[in-house]
Amino acid sequence: MLELYILLIFMIVAAVVAVEIKDLLSSVVAVGAVGLALSIAFLVLKAPDVAITQLVVEILCLIILIRATLRKDLPFSTSGRWFLNTLITVIFISLFLMVAAKCFKDLPEFGYPTMKVASTYLKEGFEKTGAANIVASVILDYRAYDTLGEATVLFTAVIGVLAIVRRIGRKKVGEKVRDEDEPR
């Protein structure tokens, strides 16, 4: 468990750095460090499926952030009422920690007991679906509706991005669009 706590502390430090640092590129790199530590944490918790997905999605997000959206000179606005902001933040964090300390006492221990439905999947999943990877049998057989909804969300997201970002969607009133990338 010790390496898990080290990873958690590293993630928290990297997240604070990502918020507080002035340079945007360094901030993106710090966000990448959070994602890398999270994928290693999944690996420590023996969830290689989630670790692989987290790693590759993190890489793609970083590439998109650095390559496609980041400009060199985006200014940060840090002036203003820092005292009031810090005070409100500290009050809310301490309130949250107080409530959390009360709630976490009643929770069961980390990872125990395995839930009822999940234990049924673990016992019968292999014989019923024939898939050696239990994660595949859950997400594509028992919980296939979840996967269908997730696929719909991704499909809608892609359609939305393409509809907003493509050249025809950004033309001014009365402007003629001649773009070789668009299908006519």
Place this chain on the structure above:
Amino acid sequence: MSKEHEQGMSLIVKTITRLTVGLILLYGIYIVSHGHVSPGGGFAGGVIIALSFVHLMLAYGKEVALSKLPKQASSFFESMGAIMFLAIALLGFTGGYFFLNFLSKGEPFKLFSAGVIPLYNIAISLKVGAGLFAIFVALVLLKFESEKK
């Protein structure tokens, strides 16, 4: 920076990319097709396949990458993956209900096992790979145009 969108990066990057990009694509296909016997699956494999095309685009510029996988082709593959997923789910009605695993289970731990789960993986990988590459292309072209002005 905007020159790189047209011509790509230096000769060293291009040579390394030429050697590695096929292996990355092959690894993505492996992750997809073995999703039901080893860690991985449609989503992770699809992202790796998209990353291989993104790699090509970063190293060689947008012309080469878009000639390998044009925008129309990626939107076709994305819709095809979604329709394939739904069609396999609907085929379950031949035996009873939606999402029924109607193929034979086969021998466990072999590549051809677990009924329709590998087919679902392939459909999801088509959808995810083509969709994420399309988003990347759209955002890069947007940035390129705004820099040109």
